[in-house]
Amino acid sequence: MADESTVLDLSQLRRSCSSCALSDLCLPAGIGGDDLEKLDMAIRDKRMLDRGGALYRDGDPFHALYVVRSGSLKTFVQDDTGAMQILGFHLPGDIVGFDALATDRHVSQAEALERSSICELPYDRLQQVTSEVPALHRQLMRVVSREVVEEHRHTVVMGRQQAQEQLAIFLKSLSDRYQRLQRDGSMLTLSMSRYDIANYLGLVVETVSRLFSRLEEMGVLEVNRKAVTIRRPDLLAELCRSSSTSPSRQRDNG
Template sequence: METNVVDLAQLRRGCAQCSLQQLCLPAGIGQQDLQQLDDIVRRRRPVATGERLFRPGDALTSVYVARDGAFKTVSTSEDGGEQVVGFHLPGELIGLDALGHGRHRCEAVALTTANVCEVPFEQLATVAAQVPSLQQQLLRVIGQSVGRDQDHLGMLVRRQANERIALFLHGLGERLRNIGESGSRYRLPMSREDIARYLGLALETVSRGFTRLQEDGVVAVTGRRIEILQPDELARLAHGGEPAPPVQRRARS
């Protein structure tokens, strides 16, 4: 029988000591209000790779914040096809898909080992009603989530394959910078199959796109490790620019 080693000191850390406080919470929230929020965080628990936080049809009981690690949200069509609808990094709320109908329309799966904070939704709503700054922050986070969904839909509808891949890498780098990590050198927590399902592309198309970006000197790819060599060029491609033409080799005389 496997035994998970739990870091009790890590799990006991409250919101006031959490390194993600400024991402999850508004600056200037009072200590008493912060304690109110900290009191309702039900569990700070480890999550294994592949473990699910919720499944389609589950009632909305809690929302989650990854303290570390990464997650994907996946929806399944009637014919059994899977579509990755989002990736979630530390400090980002998971579970907002159920806000409209009270039940989850997708499942959240851990891409890596992680630690999450689980926050009962009804209690969170009650505390937010009493703490205006927290309520404003929740509305901002919900708005950001809606914005990412709209960007994702627009990308799937309008963008060519090379644009989708460039936009994905560019956007992921920006999100990593927002949590204090490098946006130019990072390890992808998701597989290329997951990227393909997120971008609405064939796996072979994603692999060719990575190869093309590497051959053009825009990125360096080693397995899941990415280094952005030409950030300006990547940003240009992400916003609709055409790939630079290949360098013509001079014929030998």
Template sequence: MPVDNPAFDLDQVRRHCARCDLRDLCLPAGLDAADVERVDDIVADRTSLATGSTLYHAGSPFRALYVIKTGSLKTQAVSEGGELQILGFHLPGEIMGFDALAGERHQCSAEALEASSVCRLPYAELERICAAVPGLQRQFMRLVSREMGDDHDHMAMMGRNQAIARLALFLHSMSKRQTRLGRSADQLTLTMSRADLANYLGLVLETVSRLFGRLQEMGLIEVRRREIKILDREGLKSVGEC
């Protein structure tokens, strides 16, 4: 599963939360140096994932949580009837695998949308040091709570029954999430296919494609393949309100 690249200075990438760009977004946020060190110690490894490779499969036993370091992933569940539903797209600093806790097994699969890397956190050890480091416990809860908030945004989006409102809301929420990472709010690089996006939004891919066209004609965005530039944030927001 881990992809080693001997030509690369692994030590720089693999170790030390203290030097990670995401430290203020991730578990170490708010901890002092000594406690960051303790988190650092339980990170089992920092795995690289190629595009399309799977971090975990639905049904496999739960051992660890993952925090995304770079790249992006999608989570998806398959119903008994074989219907696939994409549950979310996940960006750096976000925690993954939490829905497995209740049942001891992963409830969905996670797949890399581009070359990505994640930090693996064996749950047994995380649990142990959470009890010892109160600030970590709190920050962990915040991350999980943030995931839940993202899920609620997703639901609110699926609730709109104008298709164009869904797409507008999606773009708006992606833009908002990008800013959490310190990236530009107006320049999005979508890493998922139109088919993935359509599934996520509860539409078919042709509709999504047409709607990108419509939003562009309206002067709200500029589309070039998966590169999206937001030209009129307010206008986009109002389209999102049906």
């Protein structure tokens, strides 16, 4: 068992890693002592982004991966006309920047939805540490896999036939992510706008607004601007499965 001085030393090191939400990346892998210190040394000081601030833009050279420490981000792509497609919303603990791994340049953009704190992991340093700490490399691959799963989930949601089900799945997924962060999964704060949600789901903003009102009338939610309380998680879960049991395949856009 570690003596008191070792525990205190680890506590100091974990302060940066854990509070930067890196605990999901490294700490469960059994990393401690010298290995944790190597990771800590690879992390640059956090940076702050105001709402609307860009972390990186399409075409920027690839230097680092980024961990959301606090706040939230959205990632998106834009075409030549400026039309946007949102790819994801990122909460504390999420790592962004994987889009640049293939070409050494970012092919999407990341922007703060609110005042956010970001930890930077310079990729050359991260590669060195993962080569020295196999457990960290395995955890990093798990994070990459999780990103792929999220992309697949988004594709599935976009393909759903019922708009109500799409919104229900989005809210259920957000609730699950809150619980993984040890937050109350029934009390959501939507840092993204209704327009952002509509764009992400492939709907129009009027539909999303009507659906929030409908779910509130059904007693599933209580909505107060950006604060959403899930009153009936059982009904929300049922709505997530509605199209698989419904005989109708007609898309509900209203």
